[in-house]
Amino acid sequence: MSTVFISPSKYVQGPNEMDNIGSYTKQLGKKALCLISKGGYKRQGNQIEKSFEKNEVQVVFDYFNGECSKNEINRLKEIVKENQCDVMIGVGGGKIFDTAKAVAYYCQIPVIVAPTIASTDAPCSALSVIYSDEGVFEEYLFLPSNPNLVLMDTDIIAKSPVRLTVAGMGDAMATYFEARACYKSGALTCAGGKVGVAALGIAKLCFDTLIEEGPKARVALDVGACTKSVEKIIEANTLLSGIGFESGGLAGAHAIHNGLTVLEECHSMNHGEKVNFGTLTQLVLENIKEEELNYVLSWMVSVGLPVTLEQLGIEDTSREHLMPVAIAACAENDTLHNMPFEVNPEMVYNAMLAADAYGRKKIGLF
Incomplete structure (x- = not known):
């Protein structure tokens, strides 16, 4: 058996990097679905919208339901299709990333992972952990590739819980x-x-x-x-x-x-x-x-x-x-x-x- 080494295509870490998310998205597509929590949108939504406006790229926001489950993934797949989005973005924590990665895989579009916390190693992986709607572990979904971009804004993360x-x-x-x-x-x-x-x-x-x-x-x-x-x-x-x-x-x-x-x-x-x-x-x-x-x-x-x-x-x-x-x-x-x-x-x-x-x-x- 051979050894295999994989990694995200690009990893960016530094202060105020969320200001540049529109610029990075523009390199991958024209319209993004951004999966985020309601609290996350209150904190970072305006910052993200300004970055997209500055770079003349469209963004559609949708609130995460709380679990990386098959039902949540299927719901978001339909939203991608309805809005003709060609980029998937996950902003927040681990289950949001895993859901965004899974949706991007099924819809065959690139994915950007933008953590607002540093609570797991999920952002960089070609893997989604699937749970039931009640939060019980079900299976690992192994993906064919790692995220196109992992974007870490250290100012935001340092101020997280x-x-x-x-x-x-x-x-x-x-x-x-x-x-x-x-x-x-x-x-x-x-x-x-x-x-x-x-x-x-x-x-x-x-x-x-x-x-x-x-x-x-x-x-x-x-x-x-x-x-x-x-x-x-x-x-x-x-x-x-x-x-x-x-x-x-x-x-x-x-x-x-x-x-x-x-x-x-x-x-x-x-x-x-x-x-x-x-x-x-x-x-x-x-x-x-x-x-x-x-x-x-x-x-x-x-x-x-x-x-x-x-x-x-x-x-x-x-x-x-x-x-x-x-x-x-x-x-x-x-x-x-x-x-x-x-x-x-x-x-x-x-x-x-x-x-x-x-x-x-x-x-x-x-």
């Missing part, structure tokens, strides 16, 4: 450990091949950047400051993690995240927060050295990521309540099977309990 950027760090922290597992097992990645040294190197750079810049960025973000550390974390959360997970592969952390989606009490938690606990659980499954586990766990606590089941909203830790999570994580088509050893639901259940205990001990509750 701190919890979201921290959640992005949780999502990004999984990148190296999952790539490392896939490299050891020779697993097939989202890019359609084995892990190469370039992808593994980017995943490791993502890890190193998070460790070095994460705690400093957290302090700056608390006061809405866009420092060099914040810029580096935005890039790690988005570009390094995006390329790292896609060409480096997914393993235990994201599969355990998918398992956690079966619990209704976890639906209010951000993707990266659940992935972070999945990372901790994966490291327990791997039985890594205590020194490494404490090192990573200390970092998680320092930036404010959840490390216990209670912090994820899970009060019932009985076998009856948690075993469905473990069973879902081990689904035949999920990425837990990319680990370099065989994993079963019993192992996952026990690893989750131990991860929770390690987390409680670290924060002084055990």
Whole structure:
């Protein structure tokens, strides 16, 4: 099997870049459908409209319904056709990006992803995560190409809720450990091949950047400051993690995240927060050295990521309540099977309990 490396066609990151979205769109088409939340439109709608007017490009706005579901994708496909749009734009967060990418794929038009938060590595990927209308994970939709443009306005992102950027760090922290597992097992990645040294190197750079810049960025973000550390974390959360997970592969952390989606009490938690606990659980499954586990766990606590089941909203830790999570994580088509050893639901259940205990001990509750 060959190694495969993929990435977005163009990645732009800097202050006030949303002012240029009309110019970038003009290079791809004449009329765009812009998928955005109602709150997002109140904050950035006027800025986007001005950019389109300045560049004499048309834009149609539509509000996101809240889930990247098949019903939402089909609804937006019809809007693209009705308005004869030739470019798709997603402005906001991860589920908006995934929906925009899926719609662009089915309508065979280019797509621009313009995050207003840095909470996931979804922007750069040729992948959409499909959920039910109720928010339960259903499947991965693998796309033939990455976004045509990823546009990161760091001024906007630095002023977004701190919890979201921290959640992005949780999502990004999984990148190296999952790539490392896939490299050891020779697993097939989202890019359609084995892990190469370039992808593994980017995943490791993502890890190193998070460790070095994460705690400093957290302090700056608390006061809405866009420092060099914040810029580096935005890039790690988005570009390094995006390329790292896609060409480096997914393993235990994201599969355990998918398992956690079966619990209704976890639906209010951000993707990266659940992935972070999945990372901790994966490291327990791997039985890594205590020194490494404490090192990573200390970092998680320092930036404010959840490390216990209670912090994820899970009060019932009985076998009856948690075993469905473990069973879902081990689904035949999920990425837990990319680990370099065989994993079963019993192992996952026990690893989750131990991860929770390690987390409680670290924060002084055990």
